[in-house]
Amino acid sequence: MRQFLGLPIDASAQGPSIDNLLVMVHWLMFVLFIGWLSYFIFTLIRFRKSRNPKADYHGVKGHYSSYVEVGVALTEVVLLVGFAFPLWAARVNKIPDEKDATVVRMVAEQFAWNVHYPGPDGIFGRTDINLVSSDNPLGLDRTDPYAKDDITTINQLNLPVDKPIIIELSSKDVIHSLNLPLFRVKQDAIPGQMVKVWFQPTMTTTQIRVTLSRTFSLANGIPEELATLTSLEDYRAKDSTVIVGKGGSFTDDLLPQLRQAGITDVKAAPDTPTEIACAQLCGLGHYRMRGFVTVQTPEEYAGWMKDQESQLQQQPQQ
Numbered sequence: 001m002r003q004f005l006g007l008p009i010d011a012s013a014q015g016p017s018i019d020n021l022l023v024m025v026h027w028l029m030f031v032l033f034i035g036w037l038s039y040f041i042f043t044l045i046r047f048r049k050s051r052n053p054k055a056d057y058h059g060v061k062g063h064y065s066s067y068v069e070v071g072v073a074l075t076e077v078v079l080l081v082g083f084a085f086p087l088w089a090a091r092v093n094k095i096p097d098e099k100d101a102t103v104v105r106m107v108a109e110q111f112a113w114n115v116h117y118p119g120p121d122g123i124f125g126r127t128d129i130n131l132v133s134s135d136n137p138l139g140l141d142r143t144d145p146y147a148k149d150d151i152t153t154i155n156q157l158n159l160p161v162d163k164p165i166i167i168e169l170s171s172k173d174v175i176h177s178l179n180l181p182l183f184r185v186k187q188d189a190i191p192g193q194m195v196k197v198w199f200q201p202t203m204t205t206t207q208i209r210v211t212l213s214r215t216f217s218l219a220n221g222i223p224e225e226l227a228t229l230t231s232l233e234d235y236r237a238k239d240s241t242v243i244v245g246k247g248g249s250f251t252d253d254l255l256p257q258l259r260q261a262g263i264t265d266v267k268a269a270p271d272t273p274t275e276i277a278c279a280q281l282c283g284l285g286h287y288r289m290r291g292f293v294t295v296q297t298p299e300e301y302a303g304w305m306k307d308q309e310s311q312l313q314q315q316p317q318q
């Protein structure tokens, strides 16, 4: 059923329980579909005009239909009370302690995702709507001592793996919706409200790329799909110069060199497998509200944060 539903891979600790519920609901729907459809076909044949020239005004006298109705309702109650409510409670009410989590603010706007990290002090600086400008989309007040070290990015969310992530989500203009399909996260961003959503990534972006990677044959040129992916390793010529490097693209002009090097199969994966999508039609530019999630090992994440901090120190303070 999982494959049949076409669910993407799970890259968060919460993913499997959400998928389970989805699969159970679809099993129920599948059984109902087959049941109702068979019954419908049965009645069309059994009660056809030639066999029943006169209408029967008394109808069914047995109670089977009531039993079936009660059975369906009971199954739905079990799904709701036994699975959906506990899952909802765990996802929405039991937010992990901020001390053990990475807390990030995200402010959606037409048509971008503003990401706000509290910086080394762990405290978000003051933001003010009057300070909002094209250079300062979050309206961050850099004169506030807590704001001096805050890191901001646009459409790029870096996260450490295997640690709870709390996203404090809001919007500057209309309702948007933060959609991280591989982490099974979808939450509306509502202007005037700050909604917390949390999850725990279990795979780094590199691990996700390896999981999604596929081998392509170069026998008939560069396959169309391969052209949209990037390489998972270095492909070298016989003199060991790199033809396509790790993360590089396969283009038609490289084909002769690859063939000359005796490379017949290549491994490739999506360059940015974890994207941020807006799941709420929010205006004409809705389609380009595309961001990227990069899940890193704790060391890589710390390194990225250090880079951001040193870049911040080089910038003139706003």
Ligand SMILES: [Cu+2]
Residues within 6 Å of the ligand: 108, 109, 175, 176, 177, 278, 279, 280, 281, 282, 286, 289
């Ligand atoms: Cu949007």
